[in-house]
Amino acid sequence: MQKDIKIPEVENVFLAAICEWSDDFMENVWHVYLVNDSDFDLDGVMVVSKAFGTVNGEMKKTSLLRHAFTVVPSVSVVKIEMIEKSVLELNNEFMVTYFIGSTLYDKKFIFKANFANDKSLFEEVPILFKEGFVVR
Numbered sequence: 001m002q003k004d005i006k007i008p009e010v011e012n013v014f015l016a017a018i019c020e021w022s023d024d025f026m027e028n029v030w031h032v033y034l035v036n037d038s039d040f041d042l043d044g045v046m047v048v049s050k051a052f053g054t055v056n057g058e059m060k061k062t063s064l065l066r067h068a069f070t071v072v073p074s075v076s077v078v079k080i081e082m083i084e085k086s087v088l089e090l091n092n093e094f095m096v097t098y099f100i101g102s103t104l105y106d107k108k109f110i111f112k113a114n115f116a117n118d119k120s121l122f123e124e125v126p127i128l129f130k131e132g133f134v135v136r
Contacts, residue, residue: 010107012038015094016125017083017111018132030083030116034072034096035134037126042072042098047080053090053113060090072098077127088116109135 014035022029046068052061091113097106125132
């Protein structure tokens with residue numbers, strides 16, 4: 001029976017972290033965006049995020065954050081959340097689930113600990129045309 005189950009591959013949907021100026025905090029902060037670079041609308045999008053890792057030999061983790069979007073149109077971007085400075089030293093995990101038609105897709109995206117320190121991994125984010133860190 002398991003061989004009959006088809007798990008669709010997520011294509012052209014990814015996450016990007018971009019460092020941007022915040023008037024609220026009066027400094028640059030990291031925001032995570034869901035990028036839909038596909039030809040299809042994403043329906044019933046749910047994103048669950050958390051951070052975890054070891055800092056100074058001590059295991060740390062954050063609470064879960066949940067976000068929902070009714071529709072993410074094709075070739076568009078939605079801001080998910082801000083990554084707080086102290087959480088950048090942890091692995092930041094985002095579980096993204098959505099429908100295209102009646103097919104359910106889901107994928108786990110992880111921004112590795114201290115990703116913001118490695119500028120060589122940055123690239124131009126499609127649709128936003130800003131430099132950032134992309135996780136596919």
